[in-house]
Amino acid sequence: MEKLNPEIRNQIENELLGTVGRRYRQETFWVIFLGVICIGGTVAWIIQLRKGLGVTAMRDYVSWGLYISLLFFFVGVSLIGALVSCVLRMSGAKWRYPLIRIAEAVTLSAIFFAGFMPILDMGRPERLYFLITNGRIQSPILWDVVAIATYFIGSVIYFYLPLIPDLAIMRDKLTDAPKWRRKLWRWLSMGWEDNLLQRRLLKKAMLILCIVILPVAISVHTISAWLIAFTLRPGWNSTIMGPYFVFGALMAGTAIMILIIAKLRHGYRLEHYLTPKHFNNLAKILLALTAFYLYLNINKYGVPAYKMAKEERAVLEDLFYGKHAFFFWFTQIAGLVIPIVILSFKRFRQSIKWVVAASVMVLLGALINRYLIVVPNMLHPFVPIQHAQHGYATYNPTLIEWAITASSLAGFVLLIILLFKPFPVITMWEVTEEVEKRGEKEIGVENIITHQNIPTHAS
Amino acid sequence: MACGDNCTCSQNNSGNQDNSRRDFLLKGLMGGIGVAFLSGCSSNDNTKQESGVKVNVLTHDGKLVTIDKSQVANFKPHISEEDVRKGIPGKKFVMVIDLAKCDGCGKCTKACNKMHYLPSNKEWIEVLEMQDSPEVSPYYFVKPCMHCDNPPCTKVCPVDATFKREDGIVAIDTDRCIGCRFCMAACPYSVRLFNWTEPVKPNIIETTPAAENVFQSKKGCVEKCDFCPHMAREGKLPACVTGCPMNAIWFGDANEDAVTCYDGTTTKLSQLLEDGGAYRFMEELGTEPRVYYLPPVNRTYDAKEIKIEKEGSEK
Ligand code: SF4
């Protein structure tokens, strides 16, 4: 492929830089809306800190509830960065280029909140530093802390590295930006001159990081799964937990990814960059993951259900036709079977609307599934629950818990939006480079070379 | 050392220079007058009033003095953090619960709650109604902490707040616990309780390290049956044992191969286990409990009266 006409390249960059710092009315609305939820959650948290965990509905039998379910959810979602930047890279999928920064932003936000959830759940958060001063390496909690911290740092670096050339472009192009910003860009772009040596070094660094971060990403979620798989409790005492969590997580992450690019495509006017090809390809991945997850579910629930051993029976009966049956069958049918059916048809896969609909269902199913992994098992311990006080043998989360849960989810989305704000959401240099090398089609972008009436950013 | 088996003052004669009266008493005890030791170690009522009973104590500089017994009674040997983490030397505590004798009166729970200043909604030792299958007759099942030798709870604790001691006791250091509740998830016997709200504090002052406190409740921390180590240090039985009029709970030292029950009968542990056909609860989990059960055969009460509560129902 021949080099891009500098003028066209210039226009592409201008178009992508157009989102930086720009205000969109819808976006502003969302930021305010999510911000308000976060403030509500913070107030709830302050109440919880002052009064103790008694303000939640957790009690001695259900000693872990929404917070730990959310921890599993966030850790899971954070795997999407590793999927897009490592797995797709290794499988040689060139269409990943426009998605990389978006995926890393989701990862960063998710892992940040994953680190936050255990603190919310602690009875004595002021003793957090004991983990360092008195930490015992045999506890999976310590492994989790180390893994989450490592993955967080790795994700920050992986977010930053491909940003360097883009920062240099911003430094050179956006000369009318406020002075402090330009200074910051200059500082962050670390003297990037876009020569061959720098590009080679950068690519090498990204390759090494990609190889290192994949096992870290998988271990983060496997260790979270071990938090429950290392106990003897019926339903948790299972060797399938690690892979079950990892693949459930990849599935949820892919669904979130689809939803976010669907929003960005119109919101940020990136129709040329986030095209039906991306939706179609992500839909195929989602199809494979949901189908595999269904298979794992059949193993996880089907195998013990055939045996109906004494201990497992109570949990399984609860899920199959007891108190949690509605949610259980919702996650299986609406969260897996229906999306699988939808995504199996090429016609639906090529329609962004259908792909988005399937993703919403998958995501909802994945969220509820996390709850179902944690709570019903705690309600059916080995020793029967007897003489329980009021509120001890059930779990109905309180308003405080819901507020904190909602605000964590809101904060997660808010942080993603905030990460999108100061930088172009599409990696400019990589996309232009790859378009030069392989053409638009393989990268999945459309009409960025030929069709040059750049849309105006009317908000 | 005249202190005898049950006293630990011999290892603890350092580190309490802060309190001259204690120092005086300690040295006096070390002097080896049996009568002073006995009253020092076996009397637990912390009455401030003079009892009127005088005892002779040898001071560290060799003088024999006569003081009021109540002053000796107040004396507690200094126990360091290390001692608490190690446990009482040379001991291996065990409990045997005779399900044939337990009639479900719940006095063990009451005695325990009184000892540990627990409100009635907390139960460190629980009495459950069990029926293994519909045809077999029900029985009462007493459930303290099993003080497992392969404890799933201590393995998962990230900060070593719950730990296994050399004397077999699984203890909790509430000055250390961060309230992650991983141990609660890990305990297969649902033994552990959490302080969801601020507990009501009794009007007592305790000088022992947190893991051997009588009152263990602290907001945001876990608690559970602790086998009454503070009693064991004085050579006494746990509250549940002395609270069970049916003689259903035996407590003792596996190293001595002796266990004692409410009425003071002491028997050979190995004999009791063998004759009674003892078993451990959920042995198949490999937790190696230190609590043995004697099966509910030839019961001394009418088993038909036991009503099994529907699982998961609340009061
Ligand atoms: S019974 Fe539970 S709390 Fe007690 S030692 Fe065993 S696992 Fe730990």
Ligand code: SF4
């Ligand atoms: S709740 Fe306390 S004792 Fe239990 S595992 Fe956590 S820190 Fe350890």
